[in-house]
Amino acid sequence: MKKVILKAKNLCKTYSTGSEQFHAIRNLDLDIYEGDFTVIVGNSGSGKSTLLYLLSGLDSITVGEVYYRGERIDNYTEKELAEFRTRRIGYIYQSMNLVPDLTLYENISLPGYIAGQSKQQLDKTVQALMQTMGIEGQQQRLPAQTSGGQQQRAAIARALINAPDIIFADEPTGSLNYEQGIAVLDILTEMNRKGQSVVMVTHDIKAACRADRLILIRDGKIADVLELGKFVPDQLENREKIIFACISGRG
Numbered sequence: 422m423k424k425v426i427l428k429a430k431n432l433c434k435t436y437s438t439g440s441e442q443f444h445a446i447r448n449l450d451l452d453i454y455e456g457d458f459t460v461i462v463g464n465s466g467s468g469k470s471t472l473l474y475l476l477s478g479l480d481s482i483t484v485g486e487v488y489y490r491g492e493r494i495d496n497y498t499e500k501e502l503a504e505f506r507t508r509r510i511g512y513i514y515q516s517m518n519l520v521p522d523l524t525l526y527e528n529i530s531l532p533g534y535i536a537g538q539s540k541q542q543l544d545k546t547v548q549a550l551m552q553t554m555g556i557e558g559q560q561q562r563l564p565a566q567t568s569g570g571q572q573q574r575a576a577i578a579r580a581l582i583n584a585p586d587i588i589f590a591d592e593p594t595g596s597l598n599y600e601q602g603i604a605v606l607d608i609l610t611e612m613n614r615k616g617q618s619v620v621m622v623t624h625d626i627k628a629a630c631r632a633d634r635l636i637l638i639r640d641g642k643i644a645d646v647l648e649l650g651k652f653v654p655d656q657l658e659n660r661e662k663i664i665f666a667c668i669s670g671r672g
């Protein structure tokens with residue numbers, strides 16, 4: 422039996438702009454299972470990024486509850502929330518959000534430094550992660566001096582520095598070319614095989630094929646859930662067809 426690592430109950434998010442209100446997430450219930458590679462898909466504006474922000478504690482909810490391993494995180498104090506974000510989750514932003522004035526080494530180290538890792542431990546972890554990501558030669562370069570693919574791999578390394586339980590990834594392949602995108606998906610798949618739970622938002626059907634479990638969002642609600650099981654490269658074509666049918670409502 423899989424354990425629930427994240428639970429959302431009656432989740433709502435309303436954005437207010439002036440006198441206008443927009444209900445981006447509407448009464449959404451969702452369980453995310455430990456060890457799963459969960460993929461969230463849906464049309465542009467359906468609420469995918471908003472949902473990722475709420476599940477990861479990066480944004481406040483309007484109504485509802487979010488639980489991490491049975492503990493309610495939407496009631497956390499600022500200090501508890503900061504601790505949760507630093508130690509329990511790793512977040513890969515679509516726009517990468519690397520600090521432009523810091524080298525790749527410094528960017529990757531930063532959350533480890535904030536979490537209080539010793540300099541010696543941190544140095545070991547950063548070296549190992551940069552090697553895994555294939556960017557070990559880029560340590561002293563600023564983000565602008567590296568390629569988009571190298572920056573995205575640095576952003577992944579930064580998300581992994583405190584060995585988080587859950588990796589959230591918002592369109593991690595969105596700004597990459599085909600080969601770079603596959604390399605990033607392979608890294609996430611490998612991290613997942615080693616036991617980390619992954620929750621990824623994507624528009625790309627090939628990327629969505631990595632899912633054990635696929636969640637389709639429409640107008641801020643769950644429209645469909647597909648249980649796909651572990652990804653096997655041989656089944657790529659078949660999976661693409663199943664996912665396409667689900668997204669297009671022909672499943």
Ligand SMILES: Nc1ncnc2c1ncn2[C@@H]1O[C@H](COP(=O)(O)OP(=O)(O)OP(=O)(O)O)[C@@H](O)[C@H]1O
Pocket residue numbers: 436437438443445463464465466467468469470471472
């Ligand atoms: N800060 C905000 N203020 C007002 N409305 C917002 C805000 N952020 C998002 N929205 C609106 O909420 C809806 C959901 O946005 P969200 O970014 O979650 O969608 P998405 O599914 O991730 O879209 P995309 O695939 O285009 O990234 C959209 O209609 C968007 O315009």
